[in-house]
Amino acid sequence: MADTPFAAPTVKPANPNFSSGPCAKRPGWTVEALANALTGRSHRAKPAKARIQQAIDLTRELLEVPADYRIGIVPASDTGAVEMFLWSALGARGVDMLAWESFGAGWVTDVQKQLKLDDVRVIEAAYGDLPDLTQVDFNRDVVFTWNGTTSGVRVPNADWIPADRAGLTICDATSAAFAQKLDFAKLDVVTFSWQKALGGEAAHGILILSPRAVERLETFKPDRPLPKIFRMTKGGKLIEGIFKAETINTVSMICIEDAIDAMNWGKDVGGLAVLQARADANFKVLADWVAKTDWVDFLAKNPATRSNTSVCLSIVDPAITALDADGQAAFAKAIVARLDKLGVGYDFGSYKDAPAGLRIWAGSTIEASDLAALTPWLDWAFAEEKAALKVAA
Template sequence: MPERIFNFSAGPATLPPEVLAQASRDLVNYRDLGMSIIEMSHRSKDFIAVTEQAEQLLRELLDIPANYQVLFLQGGASTQFAMIPMNLLGAGKDKKACYLNTGVWAKKAIKEAKLFGEIDVAYSSEAEVYNHVPADGDYQVDDKAEYLYFVSNNTIYGTQFQSFPATHVPLVCDMSSDILSRPFDIRPFGLVFAGAQKNMGPAGVTTVIIREDLLDRAPENLPTMFKYRTHADQGSMFNTPPCFAIYVVGLVLEWLKNLGGLAAIERINKEKAALLYDTIDRLDFYRGHARRDSRSLMNVTFNLPTPELEAKFIQEAAARGMSGLKGHRSVGGCRASIYNAFPREGVEQLVEFMAEFAKNN
């Protein structure tokens, strides 16, 4: 097997080597049962134990109270853009929700939500090319809103909420790209969801954490598959779940617990990000996209003096074993995604290359 490269991709993203090693063994023979983890019945006691262990670890790491349900669903995070208003706006058009437009994924969620009720876009940073997230005083939440929806970390633009909104309505949050990267109090949240492929595991499973009192807001005529209550009542086993993805999520959660939990990974993430931001700020050759008060610990976005130099930078970095540094097509430039499992060594190699490239160009 060739030496592993440093994968700066925004997702699917790098996983801990020990998780990959364990998964490779269980892919052939899971715990000496004589069959692969991907061959097991999802209703067998052995696989039920896998899902229960994953849920227990997630509850422990995030300190999730008993009055929240943990669901492992299919359809990707994008399906949640519709499922949330389907379920939480109750009867529909006479209900209202509040949204913060801080990037492409928030904008997509707003588009879907408008199909099910009145949507108040209380704040938008689109005019500034989504280079920041708002502070609490920058917007007002309507008293009649059923919830306030926001995206905690914006992968494309490299922005992140440093603290979460303080409001009188339940928070609903897309944490696909920074869940488990830092401690937070889940109690102000009505619902948190995250696609696994950035910080939790492989693509294929979306985790939804929902407060139990919100399960009964769905209208009666909502199709069974799209009701959160359906999946809560069946322990995420209403239909065949994404078994392998859930299994790997459990391995990642165990790795994170053994590392010291969310406080420990937050320290590591801050140290990695500081190396990159310090280099960007120190060298006039690079310009960060995100405002300093909104900088992400997960996705560091930056530009070089010209698109030609950016292309050269990406090509030369790839030749040195640093892949996935091309920025999203909607904003261009470069992006280094340094999620939980991304090693500090890779960041150190990148900043060394950045200094050398600036000097030579």
């Protein structure tokens, strides 16, 4: 395809990393931040356990987790953290599964097809919408994502969750933690991974349990075998070591050091409220651009449910929406590829199972100035690709 004669912007984002996971490192990060990592040491050694405990303590402090909630570092990222609790604790009562994007749908598949529980209700919505939360029965366990990473749709708050519920609320908060207000009093299980809002390294998950969640683990014995990495009790009691730096398996001390660095940065900039405000300010840059741009719109239909981290956008220009699904996907990918080649922005295409479009990470580690620099390039790339499409036709 020959380039068309539109004038390209002159200013590129200083940091072109807009991936929704792993996400951009905190501003100013260099590999020297990992200089004190206890590489080559056993994670069971006293100094290493102290660093692991520091990561847990910083999580409690920065995320404002209640003192009586347990925090553990577990295998296999957010997925591992969610799976540990689903396999260990579901089946004590009926369960309501909420799904409005691919990860929530994945938990539905696990519970229905792998755990094969008998009493499962699925409350779902299409990409861009939130399910009817009034349908949820809190006498049952409830599994949901706080922020739909692949749809850009989030729950606006926890007002829909009663304080006196009988069931447990199990919340996958992986692209919400540190950027959106989590009401822990309404949440019994919270999971996330460092590579999202903290821009940390991958492979490890965080599992946060309320006293009610611990009680479930200690009183319910599932009638299925549990792999070693899922076992959180022994002799009917919680294995407290998991939540006191005695991890189930070997952790990366480089990942631990990186998480500590990211959370110390979060404290230095002002704590949780400032991290949330940074994400809100980043989202506003994109929202202001969308408001004045006729070729793009939010995938999330309701402004109250739009994510301030994984911002999902649809290309709504009539010439593009007239294409079939494959054509629309190819057009969106062409925009991403064009800006990738120029070093303007990386990895901001929509998720593979989501509707065609763009997904731009706007979490706390992103600078608003970089998003402001990105948007003119998006307009330019759209114009270039649309012109090329006409030439090809």
